[in-house]
Amino acid sequence: MSTAGRTYNDAIDALNTLQTPHDIIEQRRKAGIRPDASSIKEMKVYLDRIGYKLSDLTRLNIVHVAGTKGKGSTCAFVDAILGEHRRMHGSPRKTGLFISPHLIAVRERIRINSEPISEELFAKYFFDVWDRLEKSPGAVDEAVPQGSKPIYARYLTLMSWHVFLQEGIDVAVYETGIGGEFDATNIVENPVASGITSLGIDHVFALGDTVDKIAWHKAGIMKHGSPAFTIHQSEDAAVVLTNRALEKSVDLKVLKVDPRLQGVRVRPDALFQKKNATLGIALAETVLRKLGSSDVDGTSLAKTFIDGLEGVIFRGRCEVKEEERVIWHVDGAHTADSLKVAAKWFTEEVDGRTGPRALIFNQQGRTEAVDFLESIHSAAKREGKPTFDLVLFCTNVTYIKTGYKRDFVNHQADAREVHDMVVQHRFEEKWTAMEPTAKVRVVPTIEEAIEQVRAQGSGLDQNVKVDALVTGSLHLVGGALGMLEQADAL
Ligand SMILES: Nc1ncnc2c1ncn2[C@@H]1O[C@H](COP(=O)(O)OP(=O)(O)OP(=O)(O)O)[C@@H](O)[C@H]1O
Numbered sequence: 075m076s077t078a079g080r081t082y083n084d085a086i087d088a089l090n091t092l093q094t095p096h097d098i099i100e101q102r103r104k105a106g107i108r109p110d111a112s113s114i115k116e117m118k119v120y121l122d123r124i125g126y127k128l129s130d131l132t133r134l135n136i137v138h139v140a141g142t143k144g145k146g147s148t149c150a151f152v153d154a155i156l157g158e159h160r161r162m163h164g165s166p167r168k169t170g171l172f173i174s175p176h177l178i179a180v181r182e183r184i185r186i187n188s189e190p191i192s193e194e195l196f197a198k199y200f201f202d203v204w205d206r207l208e209k210s211p212g213a214v215d216e217a218v219p220q221g222s223k224p225i226y227a228r229y230l231t232l233m234s235w236h237v238f239l240q241e242g243i244d245v246a247v248y249e250t251g252i253g254g255e256f257d258a259t260n261i262v263e264n265p266v267a268s269g270i271t272s273l274g275i276d277h278v279f280a281l282g283d284t285v286d287k288i289a290w291h292k293a294g295i296m297k298h299g300s301p302a303f304t305i306h307q308s309e310d311a312a313v314v315l316t317n318r319a320l321e322k323s324v325d326l327k328v329l330k331v332d333p334r335l336q337g338v339r340v341r342p343d344a345l346f347q348k349k350n351a352t353l354g355i356a357l358a359e360t361v362l363r364k365l366g367s368s369d370v371d372g373t374s375l376a377k378t379f380i381d382g383l384e385g386v387i388f389r390g391r392c393e394v395k396e397e398e399r400v401i402w403h404v405d406g407a408h409t410a411d412s413l414k415v416a417a418k419w420f421t422e423e424v425d426g427r428t429g430p431r432a433l434i435f436n437q438q439g440r441t442e443a444v445d446f447l448e449s450i451h452s453a454a455k456r457e458g459k460p461t462f463d464l465v466l467f468c469t470n471v472t473y474i475k476t477g478y479k480r481d482f483v484n485h486q487a488d489a490r491e492v493h494d495m496v497v498q499h500r501f502e503e504k505w506t507a508m509e510p511t512a513k514v515r516v517v518p519t520i521e522e523a524i525e526q527v528r529a530q531g532s533g534l535d536q537n538v539k540v541d542a543l544v545t546g547s548l549h550l551v552g553g554a555l556g557m558l559e560q561a562d563a564l
């Protein structure tokens with residue numbers, strides 16, 4: 075890999091070489107190779123090779139969040155509260171946020187004071203890490219060959235520590251990638267607090283096919299000596315969390331929806347978001363108490379908290395964008411539970427409106443995704459009318475002419491399947507089986523799907539607009555938002 079150029083685009087090209095190719099993923103799957111403790115060992119070796127000790131991470135005052143759904147949202151709440159506190163009281167001076175996935179640009183995953191780091195800063199730190207790994211003599215370690223690099227998500231995790239330590243971050247909020255126990259973020263030994271969001275079924279191959287197996291992984295982020303928080307979970311998940319907390323002698327608090335949220339305008343106004351906000355409050359309180367803030371008295375919510383919770387902007391989640399002929403409802407839900415939530419949100423938003431409805435859906439990687447359509451269908455169903463007047467299944471390929479935007483190149487998907495739109499035809503079949511008269515189309519790119527919805531709107535009366543729901547994948551949602559806004563990063 076030539077890294078002669080040192081621009082942001084060069085960094086993204088180099089980063090994309092660290093994606094595990096589709097055929098290797100398949101081989102590993104067939105061989106039953108699942109994440110295990112070796113990833114943690116490997117990350118510790120890499121941290122050492124780029125010049126840091128594990129204890130350096132303690133300086134970052136890390137808030138660590140795992141869960142099946144609501145991780146990013148919970149992290150965003152914590153980050154927003156800390157941001158308000160900084161504006162009002164000057165502390166923490168600088169906050170870091172590490173989240174995944176990205177919507178438009180990879181650099182959205184590493185944020186300072188809530189903003190994605192700049193292309194310049196990303197490129198600089200990306201190649202610092204690259205060079206350090208190449209040049210490090212490294213200890214002779216067969217599992218981690220000299221000069222090697224961690225895979226994509228792990229590389230970004232490693233790089234985030236370098237960024238945050240170099241930039242003098244006071245508090246860093248970390249979202250786990252997959253699971254918890256063996257996730258790259260989990261080398262952190264002394265988080266200020268850990269939070270576990272709603273547990274459900276996802277990443278079945280890596281984590282297991284039942285909620286209790288999944289809970290075991292997520293519980294792996296709880297650390298002895300650090301407080302941990304979660305919200306009300308299903309019985310089987312709760313048992314595992316409680317037992318793991320006991321094993322680790324962790325004081326795990328199970329929170330009811332915070333009564334202080336009464337009157338606080340959390341968006342969307344839905345139970346799941348109040349649970350995320352509840353967790354966000356508890357995590358922010360723990361950090362701010364450690365920093366000696368006077369805004370944490372436990373009785374009422376300080377203005378910094380309310381402003382943070384109300385002002386948080388979390389792109390690609392329950393977003394409404396209105397243009398001349400179309401009202402876009404955009405949500406990156408991609409599990410059965412969260413799609414139910416998203417479809418219900420859409421239905422409530424458009425309640426009483428008479429314009430045509432359109433759905434743009436894709437979910438490339440999850441084999442169970444065909445069944446997700448049932449969640450959407452049952453939540454959005456209408457009496458005497460089609461659920462959606464136009465149903466479009468597209469791939470996550472961004473543009474008609476130029477294909478993927480660089481930040482979306484995906485070697486992990488089966489290129490043949492994408493080309494032949496195999497899953498999209500499966501979705502078409504499923505939707506048609508549920509609703510034989512529906513107008514369903516399969517289109518190769520996000521751009522074409524957007525064009526078709528706009529075309530649907532162009533013939534309408536002045537005061538009528540198409541209500542479109544775009545959902546099923548954050549890649550799809552990111553691509554769509556990027557196109558609707560012509561933005562570089564969100
Ligand atoms: N607590 C929750 N329970 C169920 N669904 C939720 C919850 N929080 C958020 N969602 C839904 O899931 C979508 C994604 O939320 P978010 O990005 O916060 O989750 P995440 O855990 O970071 O997901 P990912 O695994 O993609 O990183 C939201 O748009 C919303 O529809």
Ligand SMILES: [Mg+2]
Binds near residue numbers: 142251
């Ligand atoms: Mg996930």
Ligand SMILES: [Mg+2]
Binds near residue numbers: 145146173174175249
């Ligand atoms: Mg996320």
